Amino acid sequence: MKFDVIIIGSGQAGMQVAAALQRSGRKTAVIGLGRSINEVEVKPYEQLGGTLLIGDSVTGGIFDGDRLQAVRTANLGAYPLEADDFVIATGKFLGRGLVADMDGIYEPLFGLDVDYDPDRSHWFDADFGACQPFLRFGVRTDAQSRPSVGGRTVTNLYACGELLAGVSAVEGRDAIAGSAARVIGQLKPSDHAEA
Amino acid sequence: MNNEYDVIIIGGGITGAGTARDCALRGLRVLLVERGDIADGATGRNHGLLHSGARYAVKDGESARECIAENRILRRIAPHCVEDTQGLFITLPEDEEAGYGLDYQQRFIQACRDAGISAEAMDPREAVRLEPSVNPRLIGAVKVPDGSVDPFKLCAANILDARLHGADILTYAEVQSLILEGSAVRGIRVRKRRSGETAEYRARVTVNAAGIWGQAIVRMAGAQISMFPAKGALLVFAHRVNHVVINRCRKSADGDILVPGDTVTVIGTTSTKIPFEDCDDLNVTPDEVALLLREGSQLCPTLASTRILRAYAGVRPLVAADNDPSGRNISRGIVCLDHATRDGIESFVTITGGKLMTYRLMAQMATDAVCDKLGVSEPCTTHTALLPPTVDNAFTAGTPDGELVCECENVTMGQIRSAIRNFDIHSLADLRRRTRVGMGTCQGTYCVRKAAAALAEAQGSPADARPLAEEYLGERWKGMMPVGWGDTLREMEFMQRVFKAGAPSTFK
Numbered sequence: 036m037k038f039d040v041i042i043i044g045s046g047q048a049g050m051q052v053a054a055a056l057q058r059s060g061r062k063t064a065v066i067g068l069g070r071s072i073n074e075v076e077v078k079p080y081e082q083l084g085g086t087l088l089i090g091d092s093v094t095g096g097i098f099d100g101d102r103l104q105a106v107r108t109a110n111l112g113a114y115p116l117e118a119d120d121f122v123i124a125t126g127k128f129l130g131r132g133l134v135a136d137m138d139g140i141y142e143p144l145f146g147l148d149v150d151y152d153p154d155r156s157h158w159f160d161a162d163f164g165a166c167q168p169f170l171r172f173g174v175r176t177d178a179q180s181r182p183s184v185g186g187r188t189v190t191n192l193y194a195c196g197e198l199l200a201g202v203s204a205v206e207g208r209d210a211i212a213g214s215a216a217r218v219i220g221q222l223k224p225s226d227h228a229e230a
Numbered sequence: 231m232n233n234e235y236d237v238i239i240i241g242g243g244i245t246g247a248g249t250a251r252d253c254a255l256r257g258l259r260v261l262l263v264e265r266g267d268i269a270d271g272a273t274g275r276n277h278g279l280l281h282s283g284a285r286y287a288v289k290d291g292e293s294a295r296e297c298i299a300e301n302r303i304l305r306r307i308a309p310h311c312v313e314d315t316q317g318l319f320i321t322l323p324e325d326e327e328a329g330y331g332l333d334y335q336q337r338f339i340q341a342c343r344d345a346g347i348s349a350e351a352m353d354p355r356e357a358v359r360l361e362p363s364v365n366p367r368l369i370g371a372v373k374v375p376d377g378s379v380d381p382f383k384l385c386a387a388n389i390l391d392a393r394l395h396g397a398d399i400l401t402y403a404e405v406q407s408l409i410l411e412g413s414a415v416r417g418i419r420v421r422k423r424r425s426g427e428t429a430e431y432r433a434r435v436t437v438n439a440a441g442i443w444g445q446a447i448v449r450m451a452g453a454q455i456s457m458f459p460a461k462g463a464l465l466v467f468a469h470r471v472n473h474v475v476i477n478r479c480r481k482s483a484d485g486d487i488l489v490p491g492d493t494v495t496v497i498g499t500t501s502t503k504i505p506f507e508d509c510d511d512l513n514v515t516p517d518e519v520a521l522l523l524r525e526g527s528q529l530c531p532t533l534a535s536t537r538i539l540r541a542y543a544g545v546r547p548l549v550a551a552d553n554d555p556s557g558r559n560i561s562r563g564i565v566c567l568d569h570a571t572r573d574g575i576e577s578f579v580t581i582t583g584g585k586l587m588t589y590r591l592m593a594q595m596a597t598d599a600v601c602d603k604l605g606v607s608e609p610c611t612t613h614t615a616l617l618p619p620t621v622d623n624a625f626t627a628g629t630p631d632g633e634l635v636c637e638c639e640n641v642t643m644g645q646i647r648s649a650i651r652n653f654d655i656h657s658l659a660d661l662r663r664r665t666r667v668g669m670g671t672c673q674g675t676y677c678v679r680k681a682a683a684a685l686a687e688a689q690g691s692p693a694d695a696r697p698l699a700e701e702y703l704g705e706r707w708k709g710m711m712p713v714g715w716g717d718t719l720r721e722m723e724f725m726q727r728v729f730k731a732g733a734p735s736t737f738k
Contacts, residue, residue: 129720
C-alpha cells in the first residue's frame, strides 16, 4: 500500500501534521502505539479519509540512498508501507523516540543524528526544579526540518515534536505545535488549496 | 523533659537505638540525642541483609558466629522486620579459574558448619529452580539461612520500645560539646537544629554511638580514636528480581551481594576510603555504578536490563586497632571502649565498629559497660524481649484512615497519621523512613502531593505542603542522577512532566 505521507507517531505533533496534510489533499497514514493520542482527534481525522494504524509500531526503514522508500511495522511484517514523504514525531525518552544507554543517546528507528552532551554528568541539574539539560537533547534537523544519518540528510523525512533538540513538553506545548507547523509548511502541496 | 539522666546516648542509628532500648529495659533513665532523624546515616544506607554469617565464615569465624547468633535472635524478637528469604552462595566458572572453585566451596561449607551456620550444597539445576533469576552458568551453589531486614523499621522499633520504657528521644539536636568536670564526662550541650536553641543535659554516664561521626565526639572528650570512613555504594532495582539472597562463593569483593527487600532488589556494595568532610554529602560515581552493574549481572543476568530505581551510599565506621595508628590493621568487629581505662576519662563509653547485624550485641556490650559503672546488676533481656510494631497497620478500606496514599509500598493514610503521632517527623524523608512512603517504583511521583498534604495538615500548616513535596522530589532526584539512562531516564522525564508540564519554572 502506498501513501503520500506516512507519519510515525500519534502524539500531539504527529496528529497535528497528519490532520493538516490530509485536509490539504494528501493521502496520509499515522502509525503509532496511541499511548499519547488525543481521543477527540481520532474521528475527525478518519472522517477526512486518514488511515490510523494505532497499536502498530515502525520497526525499521528501507532506504534508497538518501531517500526513505518504505517502513516496516511490527504488525504488517513482510508488507512494508511506502510513501513519497515521511514524518517522524516519536517523542523523547518516555515515548522511546530517543533511547539512552550508559554510553550515549540514539534514535532507535533510523539512527538519526542526535544532539546531546556525551558527558552523562552534564545531563541533569541537581535542582529538580531547574530546567533539565537532558530534556533539550534530540534529533538535529536542517532548515527544512529534515534529520540526517551520519551527517547525510534524509531527503524525504521530516522530524517534529519532542523528538527534536530543544523541544520539550515540560517547557511548553507551543514549541511542539510550532515544529509541527514547520513540517506542514514543507509538505503541504503549494498549488493546492486546503479542502 | 527532665535534664538529669542516668545515661545519655549520642546517636540515633541502630546502635544508639539498641543501646537506648537495652538501658531503658534495665531500668535506667535514658536520653538519646540524634542530630538528624533516626536511621538517616549508615543504618539506612546498606543492603538490609540479614547475614547468616556465611560471608565471614572462612576468614573471620568470630564475626560469623556473632552473625548467626544475632540472625536467630532477630528472627525471634523482630519478626515484623525480618523476611526469611534464605540465601545462595554461587560458584561461577570464572571463580574456578580464579582459585575459588568447588574445592573452595567445600572449605566454605566446612567453615560455615564450624561456626554453627547450616550450609547445604545444591545441585546447580536445583539452585535455578529455587531462584530462577540466578546466573544459569553457575557450577555450584550453597544454601544458607540469609534473610532480609528492614533497617528503618528495626531502628524505629528499638526507639519506640526505649520510649515505652521511659527513655526520652531528642532528634534534630546536635551535640556541640561535652560537659567535662575534672576527668569525667558529665553530660552534653546540644543545639536544637530546628529552633536554634541550645540546652544542657547531664548524665552519670555518656555513650558515644555516633558511628563515623563518633570520632569527633571522642575528640570533644579530649581523647583520640582513629576511624576510617569507607563509603559503600549500592543500587536499587525497580522490582524484586530475586526472592533468595544471592552471594558469590569466593573471597568477599565489591558488588557481590544481591538482596531482595520489600518490593525491590539491592546490589552492593563498593568500599572506598573517603575523607571525613565527604561523610555528610555522599555521591555515587559513574565508576561505582558501572562496577555494581557489571558484578550484579554476574549474579543475576537480567539486572543488565532492569530499571534502576536509584543509587545511594553509606559510610562504614571502620576503626583502627588501638596499637596501630597507621590504620592498616582495621577491625570490622565490635569496638567497645571504656575511656576510663583507656584514656583516664570517667563516665564515657564509645561503642562502634560492628554491623547492622550485630547491633543488639553491641548495645548489650555498651549497656553492660554502663551498668558496670552505675553498679546496676539487671541482666540483659534484649535477646528474648519482642520488639513492638512501629506504626499501626490495621486500617479498614473505605474509611479515611484506610485511604491508600502510596500505591507502590501500600502505605495508608492511617499509617502516615500513626507515624506522625509516634515519631518526631519534619519532612517527607523522615516519614519515608518510618512508613516507606514514596520509596517504591515511582519514587513518590504519584503520592508525594498526598503525603505532603497529610504531613502539612498534621503539622498545622497546610500551606507548607508544596515545599515539603519539592524537598522530597529533590532528594529522590539526587539518587536517580547517577543512574539516569534507559528506563530510569524515562521515569525522570515522566517526573518532570508530572510536576512541571508546560511551566518549567513553577517548581523553582
